[in-house]
Amino acid sequence: xxxxxxxxxxxxxxxxxxxxxxxxxxxxxxxxxxxxxxxxxxxxxxxxxxxxxxxxxxxxxxxxxxxxxxxxxxxxxxxxxxxxxxxxxxxxxxxxxxxxxxxxxxxxxxxxxxxxxxxxxxxxxxxxxxxxxxxxxxxxxxxxxxxxxxxxxxxxxxxxxxxxxxxxxxxxxxxxxxxxxxxxxxxxxxxxxxxxxxxxxxxxxxxxxxxxxxxxxxxxxxxxxxxxxxxxxxxxxxxxxxxxxxxxxxxxxxxxxxxxxxxxxxxxxxxxxxxxxxxxxxxxxxxxxxxxxxxxxxxxxxxxxxxxxxxxxxxxxxxxxxxxxxxxxxxxxxxxxxxxxxxxxxxxxxxxxxxxxxxxxxxxxxxxxxxxxxxxxxxxxxxxxxxxxxxxxxxxxxxxxxxxxxxxxxxxxxxxxxxxxxxxxxxxxxxxxxxxxxxxxxxxxxxxxxx
Amino acid sequence: xxxxxxxxxxxxxxxxxxxxxxxxxxxxxxxxxxxxxxxxxxxxxxxxxxxxxxxxxxxxxxxxxxxxxxxxxxxxxxxxxxxxxxxxxxxxxxxxxxxxxxxxxxxxxxxxxxxxxxxxxxxxxxxxxxxxxxxxxxxxxxxxxxxxxxxxxxxxxxxxxxxxxxxxxxxxxxxxxxxxxxxxxxxxxxxxxxxxxxxxxxxxxxxxxxxxxxxxxxxxxxxxxxxxxxxxxxxxxxxxxxxxxxxxxxxxxxxxxxxxxxxxxxxxxxxxxxxxxxxxxxxxxxxxxxxxxxxxxxxxxxxxxxxxxxxxxxxxxxxxxxxxxxxxxxxxxxxxxxxxxxxxxxxxxxxxxxxxxxxxxxxxxxxxxxxxxxxxxxxxxxxxxxxxxxxxxxxxxxxxxxxxxxxxxxxxxxxxxxxxxxxxxxxxxxxxxxxxxxxxxxxxxxxxxxxxxxxxxxxxxx
Numbered sequence: 001x002x003x004x005x006x007x008x009x010x011x012x013x014x015x016x017x018x019x020x021x022x023x024x025x026x027x028x029x030x031x032x033x034x035x036x037x038x039x040x041x042x043x044x045x046x047x048x049x050x051x052x053x054x055x056x057x058x059x060x061x062x063x064x065x066x067x068x069x070x071x072x073x074x075x076x077x078x079x080x081x082x083x084x085x086x087x088x089x090x091x092x093x094x095x096x097x098x099x100x101x102x103x104x105x106x107x108x109x110x111x112x113x114x115x116x117x118x119x120x121x122x123x124x125x126x127x128x129x130x131x132x133x134x135x136x137x138x139x140x141x142x143x144x145x146x147x148x149x150x151x152x153x154x155x156x157x158x159x160x161x162x163x164x165x166x167x168x169x170x171x172x173x174x175x176x177x178x179x180x181x182x183x184x185x186x187x188x189x190x191x192x193x194x195x196x197x198x199x200x201x202x203x204x205x206x207x208x209x210x211x212x213x214x215x216x217x218x219x220x221x222x223x224x225x226x227x228x229x230x231x232x233x234x235x236x237x238x239x240x241x242x243x244x245x246x247x248x249x250x251x252x253x254x255x256x257x258x259x260x261x262x263x264x265x266x267x268x269x270x271x272x273x274x275x276x277x278x279x280x281x282x283x284x285x286x287x288x289x290x291x292x293x294x295x296x297x298x299x300x301x302x303x304x305x306x307x308x309x310x311x312x313x314x315x316x317x318x319x320x321x322x323x324x325x326x327x328x329x330x331x332x333x334x335x336x337x338x339x340x341x342x343x344x345x346x347x348x349x350x351x352x353x354x355x356x357x358x359x360x361x362x363x364x365x366x367x368x369x370x371x372x373x374x375x376x377x378x379x380x381x382x383x384x385x386x387x388x389x390x391x392x393x394x395x396x397x398x399x400x401x402x403x404x405x406x407x408x409x410x411x412x413x414x415x416x417x418x419x420x421x422x423x424x425x426x427x428x429x430x431x432x433x434x435x436x437x438x439x440x441x442x443x444x445x446x447x448x449x450x451x
Numbered sequence: 452x453x454x455x456x457x458x459x460x461x462x463x464x465x466x467x468x469x470x471x472x473x474x475x476x477x478x479x480x481x482x483x484x485x486x487x488x489x490x491x492x493x494x495x496x497x498x499x500x501x502x503x504x505x506x507x508x509x510x511x512x513x514x515x516x517x518x519x520x521x522x523x524x525x526x527x528x529x530x531x532x533x534x535x536x537x538x539x540x541x542x543x544x545x546x547x548x549x550x551x552x553x554x555x556x557x558x559x560x561x562x563x564x565x566x567x568x569x570x571x572x573x574x575x576x577x578x579x580x581x582x583x584x585x586x587x588x589x590x591x592x593x594x595x596x597x598x599x600x601x602x603x604x605x606x607x608x609x610x611x612x613x614x615x616x617x618x619x620x621x622x623x624x625x626x627x628x629x630x631x632x633x634x635x636x637x638x639x640x641x642x643x644x645x646x647x648x649x650x651x652x653x654x655x656x657x658x659x660x661x662x663x664x665x666x667x668x669x670x671x672x673x674x675x676x677x678x679x680x681x682x683x684x685x686x687x688x689x690x691x692x693x694x695x696x697x698x699x700x701x702x703x704x705x706x707x708x709x710x711x712x713x714x715x716x717x718x719x720x721x722x723x724x725x726x727x728x729x730x731x732x733x734x735x736x737x738x739x740x741x742x743x744x745x746x747x748x749x750x751x752x753x754x755x756x757x758x759x760x761x762x763x764x765x766x767x768x769x770x771x772x773x774x775x776x777x778x779x780x781x782x783x784x785x786x787x788x789x790x791x792x793x794x795x796x797x798x799x800x801x802x803x804x805x806x807x808x809x810x811x812x813x814x815x816x817x818x819x820x821x822x823x824x825x826x827x828x829x830x831x832x833x834x835x836x837x838x839x840x841x842x843x844x845x846x847x848x849x850x851x852x853x854x855x856x857x858x859x860x861x862x863x864x865x866x867x868x869x870x871x872x873x874x875x876x877x878x879x880x881x882x883x884x885x886x887x888x889x890x891x892x893x894x895x896x897x898x899x900x901x902x903x904x905x906x907x908x909x910x911x912x913x
Contacts, residue, residue: 008538031490033513034531034538041491063550063585064460065467069495072835082838086816091460092586097554107458115454115461127489127551128586131520158489159520159551377509378538381660397497400507404659445655 004370005382008032014374019367027373028354030162035376038325038351038397041158043126044070045167049248050154050174051084052076052199055119055228057112059088061105061136062126066158067091075416077203079226083118092128101134109143109151119229120150122174130157150229152178163352165247165328172252175223175232180256183233189218191286194238196256196264197249197329200225201413207422208244208269211279214298216291223252236260240285242267242278244421247328247350247357269421270330270429271337272303302423309427310341313434318342320390320437325349325372325380325398328357330412332364334393337420341430346389349375377401391437406445408436454820461816462835464760465786467585470496471593472547473510474621474852478645479601480666481542483535483576485511487528487559488549492585503853503860504624504651507660511535515551524552525562532566536576541662542669543577545597550585577669579604589787591687591762594621598644599690605669606676608699614640614678615725616701618692620685620708621762621852624652625864630684630709633719633867636733639726642671642678644691652861676701680725682718684708685764686791707795708764709866710874711772712741718867737868744872745776748879753777755882758827760784760818760836761851763811767795769831769850774803776875781807782821788812815839829882846885848878 004015013026031037043066051058051074060067071087078084090108092101109121121143125136136153144151154174156167185192193212198205205225212219220238221231241253241264253264265285267278276299283295321344324331331348338345348361349372361371375383380398384405392402395413402409410433412420420429469486473496476484486493493512500508513527528546535544546559559580567575581600583593598618615634619627627648634641649665658664675681675695680702683689692703702725709718715738723730757778759769763785770780785792792811800806808821819839822830830840833851840847854860865874888894 008534030516031512031514032530032534033527034485034511034534035514036497036509036511037490037494037514039490040494041489044491044495059459063467064463064465064589065470065492065495065550065585067460068463068466069470069499071462073498085838087460087462089460089463090458091463092550094584094587097550097586104458111456111458112461115456115459127520127549128554131551131554158491159515160517162490162514162516377507377660385657396502397494397508400501400505401660404507404653404655405657406655 005379005386007379007382011379015370015372018362018365018369018371023362023371024355024358025371025373027358028163029374031374031376036378037374037376038380039162039374040164041127042160042164042167042170043124043156043158045164046154046156046171046174047124047167048074049168049171049199050122050224052224053120053122053227053229053232054078054080054082054084056084057086057088057116057118057121058084058124059090059108059112059121060124060126061090061101061129061134062092062124063128064089064091066126074199075202076200076225077206078200080228083116088112097128097132100132101129102139105134105136105139106143109139110147113143113147113149118149120152120179122152122154124154125157127158130159150178163354165352165354168248169251172249172255176252176255176259179229179232181233181236181260183230185220185234185237188237190239191217191288191291192220192238193217193240193242193282194220194235195222195225196241196243196253197245198222198225199245202416203419204269204421204425207419207425211298211302211422212282215279215283215295216288217282223249236262238262240265240282242282244269245329246360268333269425270333271340272306272423272426273340274333274336275302275422275426306423306427310430313430314342316434316438317430319344321346322391322393323347323384323387323389325351325375325392325394326412327351327395328353330393331357332360334412335364337426337429340426341433343391343433345369346387347372347383349373381405391433406442408439408442410436456816460814463786463814464784464818464835465589465591466499467550467590468583468587468593468596469547469549469585470499471590471595471621472545472581472583472597473500474590475594475597475645476545477508477650477663478619478627478643478647478666479543479545480664480668481662482666483509483511483539483541483544483662485513485531485535485544485546486549487513487524487546487557488515488551490514492549499853502855505858505861506651506653509662520551520555523555524557525565528557528559528562529566529569532563532578536573539662541576543579545579545581545601547581547583547593547597549583553582553584553586577604590621591685591787595688595690598688599694601644601672602675602691602694605672606695606699607673608676610677611679612640612674612677613726614642614674615722616642616644616675616678616681616692616695618644618681618683618685618688620683620688620764622684622708622866623861623863624648624650625862626866626870629864629867629870632869633734634722636731637719637722637726637728638731639722639728642675643667644672644675680704682721682725684718685762686795687763687787687789706764708768710765710768711775711871712738712745712868713775714768714771715867715871734868737872741868741871741875744875748875749777751879751882751887754779755828756781756826758782758784758818758822758830760815760830760832763787763789763792765851767792767799770796770807771799771803772871772874773831774799774805779805781825781827782810782818783807784810784813784815784818786812786814828886829878846881848881
């Protein structure tokens with residue numbers, strides 16, 4: 001049988017085609033040293049899930065590079081201030097490496113609290129602070145006592161694992177251990193929920209929140225998009241958790257179920273069909289006739305609002321192929337949305353997927369779809385060259401690999417320009433996909449001088 | 452909100468050494484940078500570089516993990532060297548360390564020797580280790596060490612070549628191109644360390660995904676030992692020049708970055724002196740045009756306050772240039788702690804009778820605090836200045852690294868007389884957009900026409 005693409009022998013099993021054999025790629029293995037991996041570190045994973053907490057300072061305890069390359073990278077929007085966007089670092093120096101960085105960390109926390117009076121200070125451990133053995137937990141405890149501000153250790157040494165998902169979990173643990181359950185809500189209702197794994201990238205949350213509130217539901221907190229730490233502190237009183245990014249946040253939802261008995265359901269607000277299903281799932285959970293009625297009304301008016309609005313885009317997009325190569329969740333959550341546009345998902349893959357993620361992908365995609373795990377830049381280029389999809393959905397590092405090949409690209413990560421969630425989001429989604437796929441500039445890439 | 456601070460860095464204006472190393476290596480032909488460290492280092496740097504240059508950027512990682520941190524990274528580094536050799540087979544593998552591998556005390560040179568011994572029968576790439584601990588100084592030093600390492604490993608004395616070596620420092624591909632154009636106008640053969648002009652501003656083509664076919668070649672780096680002299684455009688990146696002087700008697704000149712009239716004059720002077728060359732008419736004409744542009748623009752810029760941040764030599768060069776234009780530098784900031792920077796600014800201050808607040812080793816929080824104190828009409832620096840500019844309601848003129856919120860960072864062009872013309876025109880137009888109305892009249896705060904009209908009509912109604 002012809003291999004999917006040429007690559008290292010050990011990497012071949014990381015790619016498969018649904019419908020042939022077991023249809024699950026080998027995954028969750030360390031990247032081969034010496035390859036240009038698209039993966040990041042555990043610190044990056046932790047930072048990305050906690051950073052959207054907007055009233056907090058995110059302090060990186062390490063040399064300057066760890067903060068300097070990551071302080072503004074998440075496109076999470078805030079409705080209340082931009083404290084979370086500050087790039088804070090202890091800027092560890094040689095002297096600190098030799099004598100330890102605990103004192104510097106302590107002084108920095110005290111100083112940042114004095115300057116900003118934040119809702120919390122999250123302190124992230126990095127490779128170096130881990131190796132030199134700084135006890136960031138002890139420093140956080142001591143500075144919390146002195147300042148009265150929440151100072152929360154995040155044990156996210158970068159080298160801990162090859163998979164940044166470990167970082168998502170560590171970020172979740174920081175919330176479970178130090179935040180959730182530390183404050184009681186002023187009032188509770190029978191319909192209190194948390195939105196878990198929604199990071200408000202490009203304002204996605206704002207396309208979902210009004211729909212849910214209109215159903216008569218009270219949102220206690222969002223983990224973590226556009227949130228304040230005191231709201232997350234009350235999350236233990238919810239009657240239900242709804243999980244949007246299941247890749248990063250099933251972990252937290254499961255742990256909250258175990259610790260507080262809060263059940264969770266998986267939702268997906270990308271695409272009309274998925275939005276409708278998710279709203280119904282939430283209403284069905286509460287089994288409140290009034291809410292069910294309201295929900296159907298919301299669905300009717302939501303669908304009506306976007307009716308025919310995407311027709312023009314669909315005409316151009318019909319039958320076009322798309323390849324997904326994303327962090328995790330979007331490898332399955334976007335599939336139906338593309339199908340609703342009449343597009344054909346021919347490849348889906350993730351950088352950090354674990355077995356349950358690939359099972360999810362396998363369930364969602366149709367036979368013949370290529371499924372890839374942790375493709376490095378060479379492999380990605382080969383896949384694109386060989387199968388030439390009409391569109392690649394991926395992140396910033398992959399963007400120019402695709403564009404240099406003349407393959408249209410759409411950013412679904414942090415550099416996204418518009419919100420895609422909910423009914424209105426679907427319209428923006430269709431518009432942006434069309435803007436990428438149908439632009440005439442890609443025709444020019446196929447024409448040379450004199451032909 | 453803006454208090455003095457002592458311990459924390461808030462909104463950094465510098466990056467770490469491995470980043471500088473990668474920036475330097477992107478101008479070398481057929482070379483694979485390999486970061487010996489955690490995956491995140493390579494990935495986040497590629498993220499920064501790729502969104503700035505809007506080109507695919509290849510940086511391999513040894514992908515260190517918990518186990519390798521405990522037992523040492525020898526296995527990972529050996530395996531990485533093997534994989535890169537087999538798959539990309541570049542001419543050079545440049546291995547940079549990271550804070551992680553420096554702290555656990557990895558013997559990179561020893562491991563590389565072992566790898567070479569184990570593969571004696573094979574045709575291996577040249578492997579160059581570069582020590583770039585992230586907790587020492589900044590990306591500026593990382594760049595400096597990398598050029599030095601390249602020269603140390605490769606430069607060989609043979610026959611004199613009548614060329615001049617130029618260490619560009621971290622400047623845009625368009626600026627590298629301009630430096631090359633100036634040298635070509637002067638009829639001066641040259642070796643550029645390192646030449647990013649084609650690699651990081653590539654036409655749309657599949658070949659942009661391969662290792663660079665352009666950029667400084669091994670043969671050129673070998674030949675640097677035979678040149679007439681080396682000019683380091685950045686004073687903070689002159690270690691290779693000093694090495695070549697000591698080792699091979701190649702004369703070394705440090706700075707200045709050719710920004711504006713006086714610094715470009717100095718640069719042209721240095722080249723002419725080293726190469727015993729005459730200044731041609733074309734260059735004199737370009738110089739005259741820059742002066743013409745500055746005269747055309749003077750009334751809009753005179754005594755406008757400018758705040759500048761970025762790499763040390765860029766900031767000092769820009770401080771001088773804006774003074775030449777009649778502007779007043781009010782705050783000048785670099786993330787690198789540098790005495791040379793402070794000295795340079797003091798010399799300019801004395802000469803030009805200005806007294807900017809000097810921040811060496813400062814961050815953008817400090818800079819913002821000082822701007823609030825002494826004021827600024829325009830901010831010159833990278834995209835990280837955007838929120839500060841917005842808050843102060845002043846324009847941000849984007850130059851430096853990284854620029855991710857505007858297109859064309861690879862083509863921003865400020866060096867030499869021609870780059871100067873481009874800068875003066877664009878900066879002045881930014882001023883015109885911001886501070887003057889459509890008829891060309893200055894809009895001055897409260898007395899804007901709108902308020903006058905509003906008041907007038909309101910009065911009439913009563």
